[in-house]
Amino acid sequence: DKAAQTMDYKLDGLVRDERKVFDAMDAEETGRYLPFSFRGGEPSPYQKDKRADKAKLSRIQLHLDDLVTRMGEQLYSGCIAAEPLVTGRSPCRWCDYGFICCHEDGVGERALDAPAKPFEPSEDPDKKEEKDP
Secondary structure: OOHHHOOOOOOOOEOOOHHHHHHOOOOOOOOOOOOOOOOOEEOOOHHHHHHHHHHHHHHHHHHHHHHHHHHHHHHHHHOOOOOEEEEOOOOOOOOOHHHHOOOOOOOEEEEOOOOOOOOOOOOOOOOOOOOOO
């Protein structure tokens, strides 16, 4: 029991940005059960990326639905090329299926190409700010 109390695990993830969710998960605002801490009874403004409103969660869901749909379409059409994502060392070093795909190092590899904040609303350059006279 003592060991369990002294062990602290740093949580990571995304939580719906609603007070009732915070209260249900961590009513005492200890920060132990949420991926962010509290400051003055409010979620830390420095950890805003750990919270998502309904619109952001919907954008994430749409992205994942689209990704799975495209993957299914590619598999169904027979497009299953070996194009590993390489972010340093090649994942082929640990893959048990190299003898099947016959991937050659440096050929058909993908690099991580993702925006820093992919699920934030895009800024519309046509939108002009209204200024007070």
